[in-house]
Amino acid sequence: MAAEKLALAKAITESLRTAMENDPKVIVMGEDVGKLGGVFRVTDGLQKDFGERRVIDTPLAESGIVGTAIGLALRGYRPVVEIQFDGFVFPAYDQIVTQLAKMHARALGKIKLPVVVRIPYGGGIGAVEHHSESPEALFAHVAGLKVVSPSNASDAYWMMQQAIQSDDPVIFFEPKRRYWDRAEVEREAIPGPLHKARVVREGTDVSLVAYGPMVKTCLEAAEAAAAEGKSVEVVDLRSMSPIDFDTVQATTEKTGRLVVVHEAPVFLGTGAEIAARVTERSFYHLEAPVLRVGGYHVPYPPARLEDEYLPGLDRVLDAVDRSLAY
């Protein structure tokens, strides 16, 4: 099959479909994932094609969803569970942190928990409270979990394939405001490793590292900066746990300046870890401190203020300028 242009959401649908076709143990569970196809239609059509036994509408209880997915994994299944929105993952947080993340180690490796937890995340869609958050750091800090986020349809397709094949639990953050962005998905391509970052634009003056929804913003910022004569390199991190520090280090040492961008609050966000570790690795290469652009330490604001809260083109460019000013 040749490459086709798919919306990011649709690429995930197709990836789930492929995985379910290839492996009868792959099942999909969550609230409204059946007939409705999920509130974002990511599971659209799957129940029709694979039946109610493999695409399971669950009771309204996130701890129950993740907890039973663990039990199903112990029975040999590979559940892909959907959490309806970022802000609703917290009732499941205990099962994720104390059980899903630790059970493989607890069993000295004798059992595996290939569970994927899909979470549409991030803001920018004008939603009400709890529907726009970016809680990835709260998962990345927890050993035993892997945490990834695609920024485009092609990665969405392939990273979902790899997440489902992974024998570790994967928290799969889907950039909901990019769900409708279309890109070529080459179904035959052999993808790189799941946890490898990717340089998506070459540059020489400053490096931007971002993931998920902010990659597009950073590419736009790089474009705008280019118009001003600044050469900006952009790295799509793709994985927040583990982080591909080699790629981040390489870009940092290439340009000498690094700006990390994410929607999540800056304070203790993934940018903190990147800044700390890269500074340690590349101390003598840095022309400027690693700068961070992200959300503020306040509850996610109401929709009419989210543009002030979210890192946009201008705030990224401002950070680029500040970095260059050192």
Added chain:
Amino acid sequence: MAAEKLALAKAITESLRTAMENDPKVIVMGEDVGKLGGVFRVTDGLQKDFGERRVIDTPLAESGIVGTAIGLALRGYRPVVEIQFDGFVFPAYDQIVTQLAKMHARALGKIKLPVVVRIPYGGGIGAVEHHSESPEALFAHVAGLKVVSPSNASDAYWMMQQAIQSDDPVIFFEPKRRYWDRAEVEREAIPGPLHKARVVREGTDVSLVAYGPMVKTCLEAAEAAAAEGKSVEVVDLRSMSPIDFDTVQATTEKTGRLVVVHEAPVFLGTGAEIAARVTERSFYHLEAPVLRVGGYHVPYPPARLEDEYLPGLDRVLDAVDRSLAY
């Protein structure tokens, strides 16, 4: 009353007692806090003195404990809730993150939630799984919460007073392996602000920043380093949200070298934020990158391995040496 020597746990007991005497709205809730006085005896004697209506044994359900504490706070009470061990706070995480942290902002400031969540945390006591964790970063990243940890009996007494008086929810991490350490508690002293860090040992060559259980370890390390002719300054952070960056910046610029020490995993631990922010603030003052000493990115190991996992004297000294080697 003159200063008296109290164990850290006992200083908290006394602080709770004082608060309950001063304000009839202060109540204590949790599993086994009544007759048993808590598994660490921190609430020992309180039910006897204040009755079952103010020292409330709860059902075994942490979400219920925090959720009902929120309701009690809305009714005008100031609940101090006990989570029995660090690893058992996660069932309450949803109530803490989506409700306790955000309700004041949601109400545009019209309601306040003066709830203190006490959590004995950290390792070093040879306990079984879930009884030795340091999840503070998972709370510090969440806006709307304040997060503190005393390192000694005197701070324990006063910080608890201030936490209870705070109109914001406070996650109060108690360094369980220091519960039995005794120190003078001056009951009449006017304490400094709750969220202010404190230089607990002056030095000129390297700065150590720590909080809770690691302050003692760092003081011992400083002592050992002194014997080797190295002058180490030690800062007790006391508050992990907000962090008193002014004090951290001052010590960093004084010595030019900073090492952050905590038991929690290094990856996305509070040390990441300190390293990132201090590097930004004091970029031209740093002789070495900020180094971090902490736990590894693995589930907390079984007791017989915890000494390998936890930062001890030697690992702190090793970091001091590495910092000085730059």
Added chain:
Amino acid sequence: MTAKKAPARAAAPAPAKSAGPAKSAAKAPGRRGSAAKTPATARRAKATPAKKAPAAPAAPAFAAPADEPELVQLLTAEGVRVPHPEYDRWVEDITADELRGFYRDMVLTRRFDAEATSLQRQGELGLWPSLLGQEAAQIGSGRALRPDDYVFPTYREHGVAWCRGVDPTLLLGMFRGVNNGGWDPTSNNFHLYTIVIGSQALHATGYAMGIGLDGADSAVVAYFGDGASSQGDVAEAFTFSAVYNAPTLFFCQNNQWAISEPTERQTRVPLYQRARGYGFPGVRVDGNDVLAVLAVTRAALAHIRSGQGPMLVEAFTYRMGAHTTSDDPTRYRADDERQAWEAKDPIERLRAHLLAEGLADEAFFASLEEESEAMGRSVREAIRAMPDPDRLAIFENAYADGSSLVDEERAQFEEYQASFADVSAGEGE
């Protein structure tokens, strides 16, 4: 005897279809449901003995839950007043004036709701969760409350807010995106809408425990939906309220859908029975019958105020519209279901009653129509006049006592904003 039971088990993970008395009864709330027994007995013959007990008898006949779903009703779908031995006394005092008042409440609430839905379509709101069809459940329960009682709503209790005297336009702020909850919960004892499903049940329980500590005889109402009944928080609220004898009324509006999921995805048996497992009473009431809801809520509150601890009321009703303006129910439910429920409309029902009994005349309905129009206009005007918040508002109220971190970020933000001012100033020159 020990044959593989594949067919019986094969369908297991899909919700036990036949086990849906709530859903089946849904088709006829007036009828006494009878489905509860079916699933428990369906495969009784297919026992498989335990291995260690080759001579073990067939699977035992454990009793199916004893109670059929009893649905308290005082007004039929046609508006005919039917007697009820237990609940008549709770509404004996209701005057014609009050009945007309409930009618007015429901009409204005529905009008407000329709206005909000159309404001959403016009882009004035980002989202709207309509209460269409649930007016009687909300007005009947809301009107049973005292001012000192405290209400914890979900996000759909616009009718209860109305009874509490909350200015309706305040409800719109969060759906317009200007705030996350725009009213002062303490001024009308009506808490903010809670979006994380089930959380508020625990807040209600804690508040009720506080009432107990204060020695007061107020009550607390926790509203929640059929979907919410599955959340652990609701179960824990049941436990805490029961154990502490807290004056909590758990008021479940079973509108039969949680977005696309019918009630049988949440429970095998009618939801009011849940309470018995926790040792307190549960009652199911026709949620489209405002009088019955009033009676049942009053009785429940009296029970609660008398110090006997919590109660559960399940108002059996129907979500006549979409889950929210973002939802498309045609994807998951048949239109004839909705049509069947239109015949049980709570407002039409009371109107028929008022007319049949001569309790309201055309003048009443005409003036209400006018009032309703006027209200629609004023809501429209209010929402269009609603100012956007100042951008600095994002740094307000994160903390009650402030935080140096927020101060630092606010300062950076102001500096950043100021840099644009410089630019534009510069450009202006």
Added chain:
Amino acid sequence: MTAKKAPARAAAPAPAKSAGPAKSAAKAPGRRGSAAKTPATARRAKATPAKKAPAAPAAPAFAAPADEPELVQLLTAEGVRVPHPEYDRWVEDITADELRGFYRDMVLTRRFDAEATSLQRQGELGLWPSLLGQEAAQIGSGRALRPDDYVFPTYREHGVAWCRGVDPTLLLGMFRGVNNGGWDPTSNNFHLYTIVIGSQALHATGYAMGIGLDGADSAVVAYFGDGASSQGDVAEAFTFSAVYNAPTLFFCQNNQWAISEPTERQTRVPLYQRARGYGFPGVRVDGNDVLAVLAVTRAALAHIRSGQGPMLVEAFTYRMGAHTTSDDPTRYRADDERQAWEAKDPIERLRAHLLAEGLADEAFFASLEEESEAMGRSVREAIRAMPDPDRLAIFENAYADGSSLVDEERAQFEEYQASFADVSAGEGE
């Protein structure tokens, strides 16, 4: 009529003391409890009418939960076999040999447990949660299972582990601090101990859903305690199991204490009744009667295997020792309670029965005593020989597929360790 109800309400937040049928019944498990009604009726007279209804009647008399706690018993405390119309047939096939086997199971389990307790005192273990008093509940249920059934224990199911064939010394590893769970759960279908209370109920439910998907007729047992019954996870497990008709046996060992909290801090009514609120059957069995537990568990499993979905069994027993070796029960419970329960000891009871019926002779007891001694010795030896894990083990098994972060940290750790080697090497010179 509207007088303040301070006294009635004042005591509310302290758990409703009188509302503890479980606890009262605890004093006499054989007696049919009658306390359940008391709290619900105590203050019935003190109704306060709703404000809008000045003529409202007194608080209604909602029915107290219908069922009295029925306790299934086949052997009295004195070891006398009493007939039971429902459950006799489930143990008709039990031979004298099997009865002696249960006795042996219980004796060896208790011996192992005592050995572990004393090893803790000697510093060989960091902690030990004793099952003393709960042997019948565990052996009776454990022996009802098939090998293909799957068990999710708490942290106290040493007797069930024994029935599953798990090497007892493996149970000690986590309490010695050499691992966090030392056995392969798949080799005996006995999951690892779960310390976070209630979590495993959901794992059991998921596993049971998987059995359903597979079309198998195995069952899953989720063990949990009276305290655990309050956790939201257990409630959600009830909901999921019921809705999916999953073959889950919820086996609650109500040992009447959750550390220092008696069962009335967790529930107003006997716990087996919880199930009815979720639409599946619950049964209370004398948890100190191994035969009754076996019978009830067999019946429940047959029910479950027949495709009817989950069941709840409440084994009413008593924690005769401390919560764990770290606990001091003298702080919160009277010694006479424990003494009363010694009279109902599960082992003594079966011994009396074996002797009275002439089913075992002195030789049997003597040889069992020897076997028990030998087992104690071998456990002691095994634990003392148990090696400490290699320090690099902390980096093992965090991930199944590895993680570059862990690799990096392991390398740093090795480097750091090597620096000491250098030093000692240097010192050695």
